[in-house]
Amino acid sequence: MRVLVIDDEPQIRRALRAGLERTDYQVMLAASGEEGLDMASEHPPDLVILDLAMPGTDGFHVLKELRTWTKIPVIVLSVRDQEEDKIKALDLGADDYLTKPFGVGELLARMRAVLRRSANEDEGPDETVFEHGDLKVDHAHREVTVAGEKVHLTPKEYDLLTCMVHFRNRVLTHRQLLSKVWGAEYADDTHTLRVHIANLRNKVEKDPARPQHIHTETRIGYRFKAEDK
Amino acid sequence: MATELTSERKQWKKFLASFVFTTVGVLLFTALISSLHLDEQVANISMLYLFLVILAALVIGRGAAIWTSVASFLAFNWFFVTPRHTFNVTALTDWSVLVVFLFVATVTGQLMALLKARAWEARQHEREAAALAEASWAVASQLDINSALLEVLRQVSKVVDLESAAFVSTETGAPVVVAAFPVGADDIPWLETAAETHESLKLPIRMKDIDFGYAILKLSQKGSLTASQQRIIDSLLGHSAIVFQREHLMQAEAKAQALADADRLKTALLSMVSHDFRSPLTSIKASVSTLMEGGAPLDVETKKGLHHAIDQETDRLNRMVGNILDLSRLEADAWHPKLEWTPVSELIGMTLDQFSPDSNKRIDVNMSSSLTEINVDCVQMVQVIKNLVENALKYSKAEERVEINIFRDEDTAVIEVLDRGRGISDPDLEHLFEPFYRAKELQESSVPGVGVGLAVCRGLVEAHRGSLIAKNRDNGGAIFRVNLPMQPAGNP
Incomplete structure (x- = not known):
């Protein structure tokens, strides 16, 4: 697997190289947006780690350029309190984001999630039965059980749950979830989504205030968390 | 014009009434004399009529008194001077009666008019003194410039007949109406066109070479101001200059205070960076x-x-x-909450997500069915609850539990964080929410913190138009309570 890291700070590039090479990724480093775009077109990587705030060609620009010709997964790096930037990047086609400062463990988990997803992009459910903890989703029978008990979900709740399961461990923005489950014309109806998520949590989470499965990414969207097997 | 007409009509009516009144009075008096046969007992009947003339002068005025003298003379002559029931004005005594009547009527009427004028003047002085006193009181008691100046205008209106009036401040460059009388008159076009004309006065307000602005008075009284009105207006405007100057000083003080605060913050930040x-x-x-x-x-x-x-x-x-x-x-006062209706469970979920599994084991959450959604900026409100819970965990023993209660209390959404820690001492309660304030016993302790969290919490809650209060619990520990106003409509 080849990973392209685009960040203007040498210390961060060095640390990421060390962390990623230990996990057997092949690492390419770019110190600017232009250099990153050149490298990406010369040796297309399997994944891009992209800093949003760079002098000159910034992360947003790089992302737009990349998305004109490739669907390779991109994880953007941002700082705290810049939800607008994160949402903008995700809407431009970034697959996930990480807030600086972050641990390499977190980064590796995000990378695994986006790589797994890109392997079976836009296909139907990647398994007939999904199990995580006490939650079991049987796609074939459209049946959901929690600790063996059958749970009754409305069709929208079921669609919402399976959509998040399909993109598990990956952030889905409010717009993405709304357009996937309700349709593009509902993309801005965040409140409907929130209410459905709250109801869904009441049904599938043991303690809805401490969700094990459906995590909130404040202001951005939701992430279904499931440990990699 | 309409007012002039009615006032003329009023005067005419008054004149007619006094005419009828005195005539009827004379006739009744004459009837009384003849029915009691006083003319047979009293030597000089005319003296009785003199009594009537004085009465008319005292009660009604000079004009009425003169008419009464004439009417009395005619009645006296017709009824009581022989030959009766004829006008016989031949003897000198008859003429002297008329002359005496007229003389008494004029002199008494004149005296009465003078007396009345004195009384009116006295009342006017009293009004002016009262107006000045009330203006002084308003200036002293109303700290708010607008209400103090409005009160001054109200007092002006008691001394002169005002149609409308306003104070205009020019301190910041463009003229700004700071008070208008009657209330709400600040948007009427007369203010823009008002210039120094015979019926509207533009009077500058200045003190110690500072021009604060001007007053515009639009008078409804005819003619120019009397000397005493002029005097009283000058002194009322003097009061308004004091109000303007006080506002000027208060603004200067606020600026100085803001600078001092910023300075204090800088010092605190420096010590934080250098030490913490x-x-x-x-x-x-x-x-x-x-x-x-x-x-x-x-x-x-x-x-x-x-x-x-x-x-x-x-x-x-x-x-x-x-x-x-x-x-x-x-x-920098840069908190602008982005309000969104958020399920309470989601808000609490986002907050608890910030705590480690071990901390989470110490936190109890009580959500109420009375409050399922809350209109907040979720990033900011999560920060508030997180800071409060963090404090509660930090300042209570590791085995003590921390509670979050979230419920609706009439028109208020309430979020409470309760602990069983050491509680808050009285001096701390006062300063708890000031930036960089730390309880005395914590200042040199190893409990980490710089005293920023609660100041931030209060700032955020106030940006939501809510309030944050702290108090001690009955059996030890502290309660932090966030009150947020509920939107009147139940549905977003």
Whole structure:
């Protein structure tokens, strides 16, 4: 697997190289947006780690350029309190984001999630039965059980749950979830989504205030968390 | 015009009434004299009529008195001078009666008019003194410039007949209406066109070479002001100049205060950077340099400990940077909540997500069915609850539980964080929410913190138009209560 890291700070590039090479990724480093775009077109990587705030060609620009010709997964790096930037990047086609400062463990988990997803992009459910903890989703029978008990979900709740399961461990923005489950014309109806998520949590989470499965990414969207097997 | 007509008509009516009244009076008096046969007993009947003339002068006025003299003379002559029932004005005594009547009527009427004028003047002086006194009181008691000046205008209106009036401030360049009488008159076109004409006065307000603005008075009385009205207006405007000057000083003081606050913040930030940042940096530097040094190899446990310390301390530094950012935004008054209807469970979920599983085990959450959604900026409200819970955990023993209650109390959404810690001492209750305030016994303790969290919390809650209060619990511990106004409509 080849990973392209685009960040203007040498210390961060060095640390990421060390962390990623230990996990057997092949690492390419770019110190600017232009250099990153050149490298990406010369040796297309399997994944891009992209800093949003760079002098000159910034992360947003790089992302737009990349998305004109490739669907390779991109994880953007941002700082705290810049939800607008994160949402903008995700809407431009970034697959996930990480807030600086972050641990390499977190980064590796995000990378695994986006790589797994890109392997079976836009296909139907990647398994007939999904199990995580006490939650079991049987796609074939459209049946959901929690600790063996059958749970009754409305069709929208079921669609919402399976959509998040399909993109598990990956952030889905409010717009993405709304357009996937309700349709593009509902993309801005965040409140409907929130209410459905709250109801869904009441049904599938043991303690809805401490969700094990459906995590909130404040202001951005939701992430279904499931440990990699 | 309409008012002039009615006032003319009124005067005419008054004249007619006094005419009828005195005539009827004379006739009745004459009837009384003849029915009682007083003319047979009293030597000089005319003296009785004199009584009537004086009465008319006293009660009604000079004009009425003169008419009464004439009517009395005619009645006296017709009824009581022989030959009766004829007008016989031949003898000198008859003429002298008329002359005496007229003389008494004029003199008494004149005296009465003078007396009345004196009384009116006295009342006017009283009104002026009262107006001045009330204006002084208003200036002294109303700290708010608008209400103090409005009161001054109200007092002006008691002394002169005002159609409308306003105070205009020119201190900031463009003219701004700071008070208008009657209330709400500040938007009428007369203000723009008002110039020094015979019926509207533009009077400058200045004190010690500072021009504060001007007053515009539009008079409804005819003619120019009397000397006493002029005097009283001058002194009322003097009062208004005091109000303007006080406002001027208060603004200057507020500016100075803001500068002092900013200065205090800078000092505090510097001490924070120099003292509080040094300790995590020191421990990171020490750990890293130990790992890098040559010499005897470190055992696995030691290495692990050092790595762990570096990890922890960087997190701590990151939190401190976050705190400083929050605080600088708080001081810049830059919190603008982005309100969204959020399910309460989601809000609490986002908050609890910020705590480790171990901390979570100590936190109890009580959500109420009375409040399922709340209109907040979720990033900011999560920060508030997180700071409060963090404090509660930090200042109570590891085995004590921390409670979050969230419910609806009539028109208020309430979020409470309760602990069983040491509680809050009285002096601390007063200063708890000031930036960089730390309880005395904490100042030199090892409990980490710089006293920013609660200041940020209060700033955020107030940006939501809510309130944050702290108090002690009955059986030990503290309660922090966030009150947020509920939107009147139940549905978003």
